[in-house]
Amino acid sequence: MSTPASTPASTVLRPQRNRDTAFFWEGTALGELRVQTCNACGALRHPPGPSCPDCLALDRGHVVVSGRGSVFSYVVHRYPPVPGKELPILIALVELEEGPRMLGELVGVAHDEVEIGMAVRVDLHRVDDDLTLPTWRRA
Incomplete structure (x- = not known):
């Protein structure tokens, strides 16, 4: 699932990493595509955020898609x-x-x-x- 780097790393725009997105970037480094899930209602969402847009719960997890x-x-x-x-x-x-x-x-x-x-x-x-x-x- 991974391709070799062909663009100098110093010239690539780097995405913002924070506590809401850390799981996503950790997943890509491991060869996984991860999507945030609500542990309360099961809703999937991307981009990740602090609360579930469906039930407003703050109980987040992720699944590999x-x-x-x-x-x-x-x-x-x-x-x-x-x-x-x-x-x-x-x-x-x-x-x-x-x-x-x-x-x-x-x-x-x-x-x-x-x-x-x-x-x-x-x-x-x-x-x-x-x-x-x-x-x-x-x-």
């Missing part, structure tokens, strides 16, 4: 420049088989080949020892 889904929406990012990236970049909103939606870069697909509903799978891209980013590929 399949990493399979479909393109719900996408955009071809042409401007402004993004440090460490060559434009254009395909950004997809992926609806996971388990339900939540996750935003990420769609790689290995030409921008004119993307279709809503296209099956995709996660590909964990190891940038360096401290960062592994989820990207998406055609399934």
